[in-house]
Amino acid sequence: MIQAPVSNELFERAQHTIPGGVNSPVRAFRAVGGNPRFMVSAKGPYMFDEDGNQYVEFINSWGPMILGHAPAVVQEAVMAAVPNSLSFGAPTRKEVEMAELIVSMVPGIEKVRMVNSGTEATMSAVRVARGYTGRSKFIKFEGCYHGHGDSFLISAGSGAITLGVPDSPGVTTGVAADTLTAPYNDLNAVQTLVDANKGEIAAIILEPVAGNMGLVVPEQGFLQGLRDICDKEGIVLIFDEVMTGFRLASGGAQQLYGVTPDMTTLGKIIGGGMPVGAYGGKAEIMNYVAPAGPVYQAGTLSGNPIAMSAGMAMLSHLKNNPEVYAQLEQTAARMVAGMEANMQKLGVKFTINRVGSMFSIFFTDKPVTDFESAKTSDTALFGKYFNAMLKRGIYLAPSQYEALFISTAITDELADQYIQANFEALQEALE
Ligand code: PLP
Numbered sequence: 001m002i003q004a005p006v007s008n009e010l011f012e013r014a015q016h017t018i019p020g021g022v023n024s025p026v027r028a029f030r031a032v033g034g035n036p037r038f039m040v041s042a043k044g045p046y047m048f049d050e051d052g053n054q055y056v057e058f059i060n061s062w063g064p065m066i067l068g069h070a071p072a073v074v075q076e077a078v079m080a081a082v083p084n085s086l087s088f089g090a091p092t093r094k095e096v097e098m099a100e101l102i103v104s105m106v107p108g109i110e111k112v113r114m115v116n117s118g119t120e121a122t123m124s125a126v127r128v129a130r131g132y133t134g135r136s137k138f139i140k141f142e143g144c145y146h147g148h149g150d151s152f153l154i155s156a157g158s159g160a161i162t163l164g165v166p167d168s169p170g171v172t173t174g175v176a177a178d179t180l181t182a183p184y185n186d187l188n189a190v191q192t193l194v195d196a197n198k199g200e201i202a203a204i205i206l207e208p209v210a211g212n213m214g215l216v217v218p219e220q221g222f223l224q225g226l227r228d229i230c231d232k233e234g235i236v237l238i239f240d241e242v243m244t245g246f247r248l249a250s251g252g253a254q255q256l257y258g259v260t261p262d263m264t265t266l267g268k269i270i271g272g273g274m275p276v277g278a279y280g281g282k283a284e285i286m287n288y289v290a291p292a293g294p295v296y297q298a299g300t301l302s303g304n305p306i307a308m309s310a311g312m313a314m315l316s317h318l319k320n321n322p323e324v325y326a327q328l329e330q331t332a333a334r335m336v337a338g339m340e341a342n343m344q345k346l347g348v349k350f351t352i353n354r355v356g357s358m359f360s361i362f363f364t365d366k367p368v369t370d371f372e373s374a375k376t377s378d379t380a381l382f383g384k385y386f387n388a389m390l391k392r393g394i395y396l397a398p399s400q401y402e403a404l405f406i407s408t409a410i411t412d413e414l415a416d417q418y419i420q421a422n423f424e425a426l427q428e429a430l431e
Helices: 006-017 072-084 093-105 116-132 187-196 223-231 252-257 306-318 323-346 379-391 414-429
Strands: 040-044 046-049 054-057 110-116 137-141 179-182 199-206 236-241 265-266 275-279 351-355 358-362
Touching: 006 046, 006 265, 054 414, 072 306, 093 110, 093 275, 093 306, 116 199, 116 236, 116 265, 116 275, 137 187, 179 187, 187 199, 187 223, 199 223, 223 236, 236 252, 252 265, 265 351, 323 351, 323 414, 379 414
Parallel strands: 137 179, 137 199, 199 236, 236 265
Antiparallel strands: 040 046, 046 054, 110 275, 265 275, 351 358
């Protein structure tokens, strides 16, 4: 049994000065019960907490650490950049090289602007799409997360054609009115929204593989169907590849599925662990961004030299070592096969969705294809399972509605350790 008295004490202390004790809500473990662990270091597949406990890592900082923690290639690039100043606020060679690298990797990007988070990337992309089209509304999908920009914190209510209502206090109904929502994988619902708002929709934004309602796979024809609707109606198609970019393939989900969006948003892996995001797309659209064009967007620390050094090292490594993706595929397939065998043996109702090195277990016997079906999962069982895994030194995302991210630091031996822990944790959770 892992004890964590120092983490518990820090969490208690944190709540006096930090809202909820954490700097991002899901870290607080509220969905699964228990207290979060406070980390001090991480290397390869392991993280170490304040109490000296070791965990095998399957969140990897929510995606960025695709090579495991503190990979030498990224660490050395950061160390080399530090003596030259932490920030210039003026252009650098690194930014040019980074832009060229991104353009060479991501099929849908001809020009790119660096920002500091995925949230900034999506907010800016929608603004540019609106500026480019001269239209106000956009469509998002239920259960897709695009950061915490006001216009993304919207749920649809019951019907696909209802106007958005804010999910969070502080988001005005005025803002929400321009966000239309449809169920994931439902092209008919999208077509209905488009028909009902003819000539008013600037953009359709989606996670091309959804990772924020647990993992949900785009059904055959869904992405191409959206591409066709956008082409016909002059709508900007935005793939939010903050999670999937550089993870599912070096060119992201758009490379994997062969559907090219007009704009792409990036985050996570692009910074190698530093706070970085980016948005890019067709030159014709990106030329609307200031100072080339009229749509304003800026950032004091955008293109930060340390962050660019980390990101360039990470992306160059992924570009030059395509075998990374074959290895991740093999590891993830091994883990999923092991879990499936475990759950069949234990008679657990389950659905596992996986694409490459991202997957989710849902405790339901229904196929999970959208947010409604994701919600059929037994979240109470997930909470017990999560804590039983943590006790066995396996660190998972503390919510049903997240994906696991595999890193190249997960060896076959660690995958098998995970499978064994999965069996024991399920047994314990079912008691
Ligand atoms: N878009 C997607 C698909 C995400 O998964 C996230 C974060 O998890 C974001 C946007 C927001 O990124 P950030 O947390 O860097 O603001």
